[in-house]
Amino acid sequence: MLDGSAFSSNMSFFKPILILSFAFLAVFGEATLSAPRHWLGAQIDLLPALMVYTALNADLVTVSLLAVLGGLWFDSFSANPLGVSILPLFVAGFPIHLRRELILRDLPFAQFVLGAAASAGVPALAILLLLNMGKLPVMGWGSLWQWVVMTAGGAAATPVVFALFEWCGGALGYQQNAEMGFRPDREIRHRKILK
């Protein structure tokens, strides 16, 4: 099992629940906190960054659940048609999950680049889907700035998400027992020597 974090394999439900809880709070935060809009002119989406972490550190069921539930939660607050955000999120996470053995997931730079790619790809795919469905989202030259902010914000958030989950794994998960110095096969059998 590919599991590079402090989470134990015995706690198979702990990590998905933690990831989905984080997604739930992230969507709520995006809808209630308007400071990024005031300061940067766009809201930063944390779901792509979370999807990168999930694709690299969790199983495919969790990736699928995050795409479906995260997309549903996001769309429930938005004027998006319900379900539009599911496919872009999954498309961001699925290829990363397939190639996770080849990715240096512990390097912050790799996390940053993957976060940037996912944060740029998810809104672009969502808008493409909306346009295909005949919807008219509010767009213009300023949308490019918003896209750059979303990409940079998501990229910066990805290493933070990794660090946060590592910390949560350490604080809330089972710790691995340290190996004992005592080894029974190395024990000197006094009786045999005496004989």
Added chain:
Amino acid sequence: MFKQQNYLALGAVVFVAVLLLSLPTRATERLKLAVGSWFLPLFGLAGAAQQLPADLADSVLPRRELLKQIDELRRENQQLKERQVQTVAIAQENDQLRGLLGWQRQSPWKLKLANVVMRDPANWWKTVQIDLGSRDGIQTNQPVLTADGVVGRVSSVSYVSSQVVLIGDPNCRISALVENATHDMGVLWASHPVDAPFETSFARLDHLASSANLKPGQDIFTSGLGGVFPKGIPIGKIADVTTEYGTVTSANVKLNANLGALEQVWVLFK
């Protein structure tokens, strides 16, 4: 590389997405409201957290400051009472004159105050959520305004909250009347494209007559056409005018209400 479980996951997610996108609009709206209701406990927490600093500030405010504020509020209250008396007299006179002319009597507006609790997390829509729902008598297409002017209309309603689509979103179109000699009319719609993401208080006035005589600074009000917005609610002022071959084709409108900083709004009941 592509195992069976990968096919299964891909198929399941695509199936769910396609199923949701192909549902009828009414079913989608109900499902949306149901999913949105999962966040209800967090609404309360967020409200309490927002209220906490205000409560703390109130508790540490010095007595002298409070007395000063009470004095100012009394004075303001007195002025408003005098203005109300004048307004009632004007309204009665207006009703009498309308009666003499055989015009229909105007019913006074009924307003309900609502708090803006959420904004659209997607950057490509302009909607907000308010804390009034069907239990408060809210229905779709009710106008929403602030003291400065109109801000949008109710687009969907759940039991405890409603979604308001703001001016500038393609789903909010308002028939507008320009206060000039020719009383030009147009439609405020589709929005000012997001050329300046920090500027949220502009919209575009289109569908103008070829003889329109627009100038920057002219006031714009709702025309009353369309059946959603009553006549005479202020919208904004014309900021600049676009002309092609000497004919005015559209105008940028600076909205009176600051849509980027909405905290409380009024929902208008007809």
